[in-house]
Amino acid sequence: TSDGSVASFQSSLDGIQARLQVSFAKLAADKEAAFLLMRSEIEKWEKNEKQFHRLLSENETLSSTLPADKSTLSRQAVGFDDHGVDHDDNSSDDESAEQQAQPEETPAETIAAPARPAGSTALIPDEPATRRAVLPAPVSGEDISLLSILRKNVGKDLSTIAMPVSLNEPINVLQRLCEELEYSELLDKAASLPDSLDRMVWVAAFAVSGYANSQWRAARKPFNPLLGETFEFVSPEKGFKYISEKVSHYPPVMACHAESIHHWTFSMDSRAKTKFWGKSMELIPNGTIHINFEKSGDHYTIIKPSTWMRNLIAGTKYLDHTGELKVINHTTRETCVLTFKESSMFGGTKHEVVGHVLNANGAKQKTLQGRWSESMMEEVAPNKLERLWKCNSPPPNHMKYYGFTEFTTHMNEITPALESKLPKTDTRFRPDQSLFERGQVEEADLEKLRVEQKQRELRKTMEAQDQAWEVRWFEKKDDPHTEDPEGQTWRYKGGYWESRETGEWSEKVFLW
Template sequence: LATAVSVVHWVKLFLIAVVCLCQFLLRVSVALIFWGRVMSEPKNPTPAADTYKGWVFKWTNYIKGYQRRWFVLSNGLLSYYRTQAEMGHTCRGTINLATATITVDDACNFVISNGGAQTYHLKASCEVERQRWITALELAKAKAARLQAESGNYTHSDSALLSNEVQAALRTLGSKVEDLSTCNDLISKHGSALQRSLSELDNLRLPGEAGDKFRQVTERATLFRITSNAMINACRDFLALAQAHNKRWQKALLAEREQRVRLEEALEQLAKQHNHLERAFRGAAQANAAPDNKGELRRPGKGEASDEDDDNEFFDAVEEAPEFITVPADPQFHKSASPSSSRELPSQDLVPLKKRRTRIPDKPNYSLNLWSIMKNCIGKDLSKIPMPVNFNEPISMLQRLSEDLEYHELLDKAAKCHSSLEQMCYVAAFCVSAYSTTVYRTGKPFNPLLGETFELDRRRESGYRSLCEQVSHHPPAAAHHVISERGWTLRQEITVASKFRGKYLSIMPLGTIHAVFAKSNNHYTWKKVTTTVHNIIVGKLWIDQSGEIDVVNHTTGDRCHLKFAPYSYFSRDIARKVTGVVMDKDGKAHYVLSGTWDEKMEFSRVMQSSRGGENGTEGKQKTVYQTLKARELWKRNPLPDGAESMYFFTALALTLNEPEEGVAPTDSRRRPDQRLMEDGRWDEANSEKQRLEEKQRSARREREREAASQRASSQSEEGVPHDNYKSRWFDRCEDQITGEQIHIYNGGYWEAKELGSWEGCPDIF
């Protein structure tokens, strides 16, 4: 009995070991079969990075003509998109170069066709760029055709043999797996029976039945041994076969890796040779180019080639403007054309600066029936209509005008420029930057009272002092004068004309802005563009700037033409776009400006220019400018934290209405209705606003009576004005540059502030 019990335990342990071994071998066999199938499948090439990309004009139809598209050449496929942003989600078309034909029509045009329905009629910006595309396309086509041929030969010759061997190996492995499965089933079946017999043996008590049970156990143990031997032999054959194929697969994988490394090295060497030849060609072309009138274009020397050329892409300073397009010039000239004004101005003021406020009270949420107020305003000048403060922001038009100095450092940099053309770029950027503060500012500033002033003394922080005065009430006009210790003076007189058309509000600033630089004596003038506020009645308010500006240097004759593109729902271009060209007095372009009026501006040095082909169906010719890499002129400062609850004021705007000691009694900071609105007391502010406007009307009637008395005493109306008002700090005269009647600062304000003497200031509050 003891012997029988020991046999039972031994057989149980052996049975468990055999079952575990069988399960392990099944899992290994499945993994090997999966590996064999993966190795037998053809390998897809690893996607490579984009080999060439850029802007090309593609023929669309007879209505739109050639349209600018972004093309990407990669892995033998040429794809195009409307914009670079579409690369991640929307491809407009793809053509396989392996079966395509590439033909050249003329100097700039070329055609790509695959013999079917896909045919691309393309036009480059110039002949040089067309040749660059042709070279890249031919190389990509040759590579794609070679890979396709190698793939085809492999499929029809070596692939057949390898496929037969792999299939035979898979069939053998499959049969061995079936043998293992059969053995596993038999072992499980016999093992279960053996376990039951042994369990019964443990419970035996009668010697007569013991003999029969022992015989039964012996027979079943014999069957189990035979089955186990068959399973072990099948496992031995399977392992031998798997090891043999495993070594073969490893050799094949190593060979493929070595071949891929050799191909990558060959492709890299070819790309370097192509890049070297391309730079040599452009260097020879630049060597034949004549220098400009200032000698700024130098001949290329040896060793000046830049690796930046590998990343050259098309970039267009004016993507939708019909006048011109730009293409990158030789990067050799980047160092020679770097701006001379890139050095930062040293700080000369070591006195501790006054700490300015960074927050104002949050805007309260007041409801207002807009249509009840606006229905009687259609077609009228809004400056003659009394409006509640609910439409306003707690800032006056004089303070809003002073916000033009948000980016005064552009004029500081311009004052340090040695080139008048480069100086023009910074002046133009300053002109554009004045609109960046308006992108979210849908509130209306307070109309200044006649005689109201606003000073902005930032001499210690930024080196300038600014003074504004409301010099006329109808039409409303404000005179502004800024003097900087860093070599520039700014003055302007702005008259605002506005019309409400029901759906939108147009604001047309009238007047000329002057900037004079003491060192060079350059005198610049320009005007402002039209501001449009949309969705006045229904929808969310939004602001757009549109129009054209000519910045003119009256000393040298240089000119910069800026174009503010109006927003269009159907336009594929970026919103709020601004483009421009800086030209000398002879009309030769030297710089191209591009950017947006709410974000940033860049400028590119023009190295060569030429006339291009016709622009679609308009019949106009584009001027093609070869430019250096774009450099940043100006970038908008981020808004302060919580600006959305503070009327979207900038950091400068938050400080404009901050109470300050020593200012004139007519300063906007002392205006009571504006102060009450900033504190959130809008009902009181509306009452105070009505009181101030009535006081202003009474003063106007008094002046008209005095003027009438003068006319009666002189018995003549000639030369006697209807209103004898005269501004305090500005004198009316004729502008010698523009011939306009303007107001010029007559001096004395800052001296009066130092003395604390404000005699002659009107009582307007």
């Protein structure tokens, strides 16, 4: 009887195990079917999204009549990703003023972009693409003492010194300038507002937002572009396109221009200089940013403060931005002056920014405050702050990938469709930078020496033949608002996007 009970019990267990195995197999099959269904639905969504954008581009009347929330199709609308979720759990030792005031927040992620203008899709030549989420390789190269290199080159212009590739990050200065547009939706918002003081507030928030990514980027420097090197970036998602070129070797000058379907343009020429102060290095951002709004006729200039790399000798290196940032609306004569406070070594103030918007008579109209690494707020009433902008959370493991944001991660990517459209002068084709991004440090070092030597030889040949370098996409223009002692600035002269459309680049010099 006992044996019979055991056998019966064992039989029951065997039955349960068999049913569990069947259930597990069914669950696995259901899971696989669910993933296949989800992938199928996403592919259908992407196909419909492309058809939607194509329909808008072909039907100007339809595009102009759609309200803002219907003029673009986004995966966020159906919950395919979680960009609205804040994963940042960093906290400050000191309680910020905006936390004490319990601000009424308006997250940048929820800003409604203005409706897509009729016929404006022609400005953006590419369909939205699936972007890569991570670089091909993590941080590569041995740690090299920047201080030892600086000591050997005291008194020299640091931009002319040949640096080992391990001191670099796998983007260059032209791409660094493009990073200013990571939060371009702030300009979209500004350009849509009817009141000039409100527009100034959002332009000022945009000016601060360009510093946010630097909090993760103190360890390395960008590649120095070769003379004639170009970089384009097209963002159908954000609605702008950007072109840049190195226009002068000595002094080194980079010029860039961007235009948006939301009726604004952005341009600047960067003439940054560096000074070595022993324990710190100062980056002086000579050059003026110009922003123009088509509808209001506003013309803004932005003058930025110095950036400092601290702790060159000992301790953890970090970047600090100190001094005054000034935004001027030359159309209305309104200004915004923001003070970037120096970070304290012993806690307290960190990355703090405070300032005011002034009317044409110099009277204070609005108060702004925040931190360049976190957010900017407007004081809309006593003890009541409204958030204008918030820094996006960085990607997972971002410090393993040079501290790059999602926006920066996309810059060097070449899709098959894009490769056939780019000129060979584009940074994406630069071999040393490309090798370094893929983690091939020794090969990158050799290529860096080769391409730099090739440019030196080209320069000597042109000088011997009394030939002047011909800048391709930019030209010097008189500019009453520039800091240049000659009163001129490099402005986009046109033609790049037309050449891109036809594929006729007529390249006379091969940089690599």
